[in-house]
Amino acid sequence: MIHLQRREVMFGLAGVALAQSLLGRASMALAADKIKPGPSSTLIVVDVQNCFLPGGSLAVKDGDQVIPVINRLAKSFENVVLTQDWHTAHHISFASSHEGKKPFEVIKLPYGSQVLWPDHCVQGTEGASIAKGIEIPHAQVIIRKGFHNDVDSYSAFLEADKETRTGLASYLKERKIDTVFVTGLATDFCVAWTAMDARNAGLNVYVVDDACRGIDINGSVAKAWEDMTKLGVKKIESSDIA
Numbered sequence: 088m089i090h091l092q093r094r095e096v097m098f099g100l101a102g103v104a105l106a107q108s109l110l111g112r113a114s115m116a117l118a119a120d121k122i123k124p125g126p127s128s129t130l131i132v133v134d135v136q137n138c139f140l141p142g143g144s145l146a147v148k149d150g151d152q153v154i155p156v157i158n159r160l161a162k163s164f165e166n167v168v169l170t171q172d173w174h175t176a177h178h179i180s181f182a183s184s185h186e187g188k189k190p191f192e193v194i195k196l197p198y199g200s201q202v203l204w205p206d207h208c209v210q211g212t213e214g215a216s217i218a219k220g221i222e223i224p225h226a227q228v229i230i231r232k233g234f235h236n237d238v239d240s241y242s243a244f245l246e247a248d249k250e251t252r253t254g255l256a257s258y259l260k261e262r263k264i265d266t267v268f269v270t271g272l273a274t275d276f277c278v279a280w281t282a283m284d285a286r287n288a289g290l291n292v293y294v295v296d297d298a299c300r301g302i303d304i305n306g307s308v309a310k311a312w313e314d315m316t317k318l319g320v321k322k323i324e325s326s327d328i329a
């Protein structure tokens with residue numbers, strides 16, 4: 088056993104020397120600067136569901152391109168939470184639930200203004216399933232949201248009434264998680280609201296930009312980044328993670 092450990096140490100030192108000669112000192116420093124997620128970090132994969140992929144009922148442009156990036160990232164995390172938009176068949180956020188209204192119109196509801204969407208992510212349907220390409224067998228929890236018929240929930244923490252909690256903040260607290268990395272769909276809605284509520288729950292929050300895609304209605308992606316930045320959400324790329 089001891090012999091084996093020594094050999095590993097020697098290999099380790101040889102490896103560092105080799106890396107230094109191949110990469111030079113500057114890139115060694117860069118490699119060391121990468122963020123290494125530990126046991127107190129969680130990757131949150133927001134709503135990578137069929138309805139939000141090209142061909143889906145609320146397709147996000149290039150939404151499928153986040154899949155390989157997220158699969159690769161997930162290998163760096165021991166903790167992963169997936170979320171699923173999970174609506175009733177006649178959910179209040181659907182334009183079809185409001186006589187004479189069309190998708191992407193905005194209406195006033197008791198809890199505030201609501202964008203009306205095409206029907207999407209109805210509980211138990213194929214459209215609501217997590218995309219087949221997502222391969223994260225070690226994901227530990229799936230948070231479903233938007234299942235109350237009369238309240239939407241972009242955020243994985245707090246429903247749109249700003250009162251009803253999903254339980255995710257308490258779960259992360261019990262698991263002693265202090266840092267989350269948010270990825271998925273869509274940047275300007277469920278990703279942004281999840282990231283901002285994570286900040287409001289006192290967590291360190293990174294949004295991995297190349298692991299997200301937006302819907303972008305009237306500049307909503309730029310606005311979402313403005314709001315997230317104000318709250319202290321940090322924007323990074325997947326290449327920043329070791």
Ligand code: VGL
Pocket residue numbers: 134139172204241272273274275276277278
């Ligand atoms: C989403 C609109 C409606 C999202 C969910 O996942 O960003 N957007 N429901």
Ligand code: ZN
Pocket residue numbers: 172174180204207208233
């Ligand atoms: Zn929805």
